[in-house]
Amino acid sequence: MNSEKIIEKFRENFKADVIEVVKKSDKRVVITIRPDAILKVAEYMYKTAGLRFIIASALHTRRGFEIHYHFSKDEIGLVLNIHVILDKENPQIESLSNMFNASNWIEREMHELFGINFLNHPNQEKLISEGNWAEGVYPYRKEFK
Amino acid sequence: MSKQTLIPIGPYHPLQEEPELFKLFCDGEIVKDIKWETGYNHRGIEKLSESKTYEQVFFLVERICGICSTSHPFAFANAVEEIVGCEITDRAKYIRSFIGELERIHSHLLWVGLAGHFLGYNTVFMWAWKYREPILDLFEMITGNRNSYAMFKVGGVRRDIENSKIPVIRKTLSDFKKKNDLLTGAVMDDPVIHARTKGVGILTKQDIIDYAAVGPTARASGVAVDVRKDDPYAAYPLVNWKVITAEAGDVFAKAQVRLLEMYESISIIEQCVSGLEKTKEGDVNVVVKEIPEGYGAGRAEAPRGEVFHFVVSDGSNSPVRHKIRAPSYVNIATFKKACIGQTISDATISLAAVDPCYCCTERLAVAYDQKTGSRIMNGKELIDLSTARTSELKKNISEKK
Numbered sequence: 001m002n003s004e005k006i007i008e009k010f011r012e013n014f015k016a017d018v019i020e021v022v023k024k025s026d027k028r029v030v031i032t033i034r035p036d037a038i039l040k041v042a043e044y045m046y047k048t049a050g051l052r053f054i055i056a057s058a059l060h061t062r063r064g065f066e067i068h069y070h071f072s073k074d075e076i077g078l079v080l081n082i083h084v085i086l087d088k089e090n091p092q093i094e095s096l097s098n099m100f101n102a103s104n105w106i107e108r109e110m111h112e113l114f115g116i117n118f119l120n121h122p123n124q125e126k127l128i129s130e131g132n133w134a135e136g137v138y139p140y141r142k143e144f145k
Numbered sequence: 146m147s148k149q150t151l152i153p154i155g156p157y158h159p160l161q162e163e164p165e166l167f168k169l170f171c172d173g174e175i176v177k178d179i180k181w182e183t184g185y186n187h188r189g190i191e192k193l194s195e196s197k198t199y200e201q202v203f204f205l206v207e208r209i210c211g212i213c214s215t216s217h218p219f220a221f222a223n224a225v226e227e228i229v230g231c232e233i234t235d236r237a238k239y240i241r242s243f244i245g246e247l248e249r250i251h252s253h254l255l256w257v258g259l260a261g262h263f264l265g266y267n268t269v270f271m272w273a274w275k276y277r278e279p280i281l282d283l284f285e286m287i288t289g290n291r292n293s294y295a296m297f298k299v300g301g302v303r304r305d306i307e308n309s310k311i312p313v314i315r316k317t318l319s320d321f322k323k324k325n326d327l328l329t330g331a332v333m334d335d336p337v338i339h340a341r342t343k344g345v346g347i348l349t350k351q352d353i354i355d356y357a358a359v360g361p362t363a364r365a366s367g368v369a370v371d372v373r374k375d376d377p378y379a380a381y382p383l384v385n386w387k388v389i390t391a392e393a394g395d396v397f398a399k400a401q402v403r404l405l406e407m408y409e410s411i412s413i414i415e416q417c418v419s420g421l422e423k424t425k426e427g428d429v430n431v432v433v434k435e436i437p438e439g440y441g442a443g444r445a446e447a448p449r450g451e452v453f454h455f456v457v458s459d460g461s462n463s464p465v466r467h468k469i470r471a472p473s474y475v476n477i478a479t480f481k482k483a484c485i486g487q488t489i490s491d492a493t494i495s496l497a498a499v500d501p502c503y504c505c506t507e508r509l510a511v512a513y514d515q516k517t518g519s520r521i522m523n524g525k526e527l528i529d530l531s532t533a534r535t536s537e538l539k540k541n542i543s544e545k546k
Contacts, residue, residue, distance in 0.1 A: 030440075052354070054451070054453050055474070059466050068455065070455065100354075100355050101478060102357035102475060126184075127183065128183060130182065132184075
């Protein structure tokens, strides 16, 4: 299965949830979706399409908080980013950690560094700054003028 | 409910010399649960990177890990070159892969040696580290450093490998190959190592998929994930080699994968050296004037698995966001699967089996009863515990004979 087919199938399955598809090359694709569809999209990626979860990157931009969930289709060397844009004031999204353990730590990290809330996370404690950082201060947030 | 004893290993791991705290909850000698604390050495590198220029970030990310120091610049270069859309010269590709593979050899030797040390098998430790020296000498000759080589830049490499050095490289490699035969034979055929590592710390295929583990940890459980093959970069598509896998998923399989991988690395280096002879000396750079707006995902196969860098550029001379995922981040999490149900002495080698990155100084580990607070155990005692088990097994094996 090549990247074109993966995108095509994805569009078929999630017509209403896809906002934008950017295909940079055969091996790099970014699909922007509505945040409330993340659970079913991730389930499709992980269970049906057989993609490996690499990691997630959180970004703080003028648009709000953004997360790129990086998935890899190792057979064809594809890095597929599932991109969501979250609310500026109250960033929150469903946790993927109940589906696969790989996202457990990174969600905790994003919660602690960016203040993004992961709903239904099994254990949303601090990962790296337990006991030595103030509550409610998120070091990776930016100030926009 | 039975009484559980808390055995903390850390905050500085006494064997792996790494700042992290494992809390082993034990019933008798059996590990029932494990918790992990980290962040003691959090340096905020992702944030620091946002205040550095692209040229400076190479030196910054090189310092994430002291052992696989080239894998981060490798992945970062791949990410930035994806944003720029530039293709580097063949000679630069060969040099990049050469450095990457030489690093794999020295890193795997370091692990094999330490694994021997943890098991109380110091002959393996001394052999592996002795044979690692000529590899580091080779690094010093080529890059000027035994570690942190500062070879990478956007659009190529910082230093060329002069063709006049090729005979020395070939000689060192052929000498090393013979010694590696000895070492591999000693580890693979040793009944004591078999007894200590076979069936210990097993990770199933499903565990690997669930935790998204990478590198030799995944390949030892039959998951053939290797970025060099899957998403080829540098000179890997230009040379012949194969991905080494094993099926058992235990500590022995991990050792086996690493030992056999070194032969593949030697073969790749030899082919890269031949590649150097075919290309023009000094042709190692393409000029990159500016980094345009955009984002790039760079991957590189470090000795421990896939390194992933996600770089977002706004067209200025610093990244606006730089996400880094080191392989240990996903591999360490598998400890929960590998250690529960094992004895404490087996847990030490299972914890070390994924080859977590080593850094910082050796410190004390204290073990105490959760209720009485008595009993203190330091790093040496933990080694003694593991050593005692090996001697006991040795005795049993020699009695059987």
